[in-house]
Amino acid sequence: MALPKDPRQKMINIMYLVLTAMLALNVSAEILNAFSIVNNSINTSNKSLTDKNNFIYSQFEAQMKENAAKVAPLKAKADQVKKLSTSMFDYIESLKETIINESGGKDEHGEIKDKAGLDAPTRVMENMKKGPELEAKLGQLREQLLTFVEPARKAQFEKTLPLKIEVGKSNDEHGGGPKTWTTYHFNMVPTVAAVTILGKFQNDIKNSESAIIDDLFRQIDAKSIKFDQIAPFISLNSKNLMEGQTLTANIAMGAYSTTVNPVIMVNGKALEVDKGMGTYSIPVSGIGEKTLTGTITFPSPTGGDPIVKNFTETYNVGASTTSISADKMNVLYIGLQNPISISAAGVPAEQVSASISGGNMTKRGSGEYLVTVSQPGKAVINVVATVDGKTKSLGQKEFRVKRVPDPVLKVGANKGGSMKAADFKVQGGLRADLEDFEFEGVKYEVIGYRVGISAKGKEYQEGDATSAYFPGNVAASIRSLRPGDEVYFENVKVKGPDGIVRPMPSTIYKLN
Incomplete structure (x- = not known):
């Protein structure tokens, strides 16, 4: 049987082995008294x-009060170990009493009367x-105790568990072959020796019980990840605040x-990940609320399924606080x-919301608006x-309100002045174009004009147009234009995108 590591227990075992060997030589009073001493030491050890x-x-x-869900399964196993060990301990105690009674019982001092008797144990x-x-x-108890050990540690416990069923190597001196376990331990041994041997088995049971429940108790902490360092963690509701906003900081020790x-x-x-913390960095884009989603996975301390925790966090992306604008371009066009x-x-x-004095604003997207105005002057956007939960003014800006600039009158690509007669004759009418304007696609409509043709050797001819096209009564004259003629x-009247008809200055084309 295995020797426990405790020095006191080692000494008891050594004494027990020495005394057992001495029995083969002579059962003297000194030896019997020595067995009594060893037996008393074993009983004291069992109590401890x-x-x-x-x-x-x-x-x-x-521990059940701290975390019943985690501790309960382990405590239930420990309670079973206690029940099995106590039952076997008590059974052996009853065998000790039976042997003592069979040998004549105890005297008035509680000592075994016939310590040297060989008959009762046999x-x-x-x-x-x-x-x-x-x-x-x-043997059954040993197997039952090993069932409470984790599979990965069972081989180790099979080697070190104090409770073992072993037979010594000595053979029968008369050539009868190896002794049985019972014969080896109890045949023709003094009563005090048999009681001491049974006490030793009780000691093995107590030591084995201790080893198993110590391992079960260890598993309480083994099933937890050891968080061995702490650091302050501060979470702000926002790192970009305006005057009047409330700062909220969640502060904890992590x-x-x-x-x-x-x-x-x-x-x-x-x-x-370093020291339990990972850092996630990306350049943000797009104004508005964004979301971070992810998982944190811890390996199971017991080798089972990993522990997975999901998380979601939102953040807001705003525009840069830096604004660059040209003062002369803060214009709204009617x-x-x-x-x-x-x-x-x-x-x-x-x-965020906005409004304008002297006009209308329509929101068309995140941070984007369309503004329409109707009167020249100034307009203020608030x-x-x-x-x-409260409405707060973020500021205002004043804009100039202007009409769309006048267009440039053209025949073909020419703005007036010299033009080849051949180019003029193939055009169909008069155009009004906006040049170098910030807005693309803004057009003017020519709604009327008077055209006069001065051709050499011919009478002056004129006609009134009600659209951009040349009037029909001068069409033939335009087709016969030659260098030196003038148009x-x-x-001229044009209508702009504001719906207002505005007059245009006269223009002349000299053909070459």
Whole structure:
């Protein structure tokens, strides 16, 4: 049987082995007294082990108050170990009492009357078959205790568990072959020696019980990841605030493990983790609310399925606080849908709204508006936001309101002055084009004019147009134009995008 590591227990075992060997030589009073001393030491050791084991059981009770869900399965196993061990301990105690009674009982001092008697142990353990029964029960207890050990550690416990069923190597001196376990331990041994041997088995049971419940108690902490370092963590509701907004800071002490790093995934990307923390960095784009989603996965401390925690976090992207504008370009044009972009740093675009004096504003997207105005002069755009449930003014800006510039009159690509007669004759009418204007696609409509043709050797001819096309009564004259002839346009009227008809200055084309 295995020798426990405790020095006191080692000494008891050595004494037990020495005394057993001496029995083969001579059973003297000194030897019997020595067995009594060893037996008393074993009983004292058993009591100490019982107190130590009871303390571990009390710690299971204390841990149940901290985390019943985690501790309960382990405590249930420990309770079974206690029940099995106590039952076997008591059974052996009953065998000790039976042997003592069979040998004549105890005297008035509680000492065994016939310590040297050889008959009682042999009769009880061999003839009454209590020895084989004990051997079977001890073997069964050993197997039951090993079932409470984690599979990965079972091989180790099979080697070190104190409770073992072994037979010595000595053979029968008469050539009868190897001795049985019962014969080896109890045949023709003094009563005090048999009681001491049974006490030794009780000691093995207590030591084995202690080893198993210590391992079960260890598993309480083994099933937790050791967070052995702490650091302050501060989370702000926003790092971009405006005057009047409320700053909220969540401040806590966070713990992390220096030995076990989690696997952190954010938006499908695995992060590099150091000291339990991963850092996720991306350039942000697009004004408005954005979302981070991911998982944190811890390896299971017991080798089971990993622990997975999901998380979602939102953040807001606002426009840059830097604005660059040309003072002479803050103009709104009558009759057009003027695009305006508005943003406020630290405030989501959906919480921002705007209005204009002397016009209308239509929101067409996040931070984007269309403005229409109708009267020349000035207009003021006011911006407000809903901040912490309250409407707050974010500021205003004044714009000049102007009409769309006059167009340039053209025949073909020419603005007046010299023009080849051949080019003029193939044109169909008079155009009004905007040149170098900020808005693309803004057009003027020519709604009328008077055209006069002065051709050499011919009478002056004129006609009135009601559209951009040349009037029909001068069409033949235009087709016969030659170098040196002149064409006049006067009383020209055009209509712009604001719907207002405006007159244009006269122009002349000299053909060459």
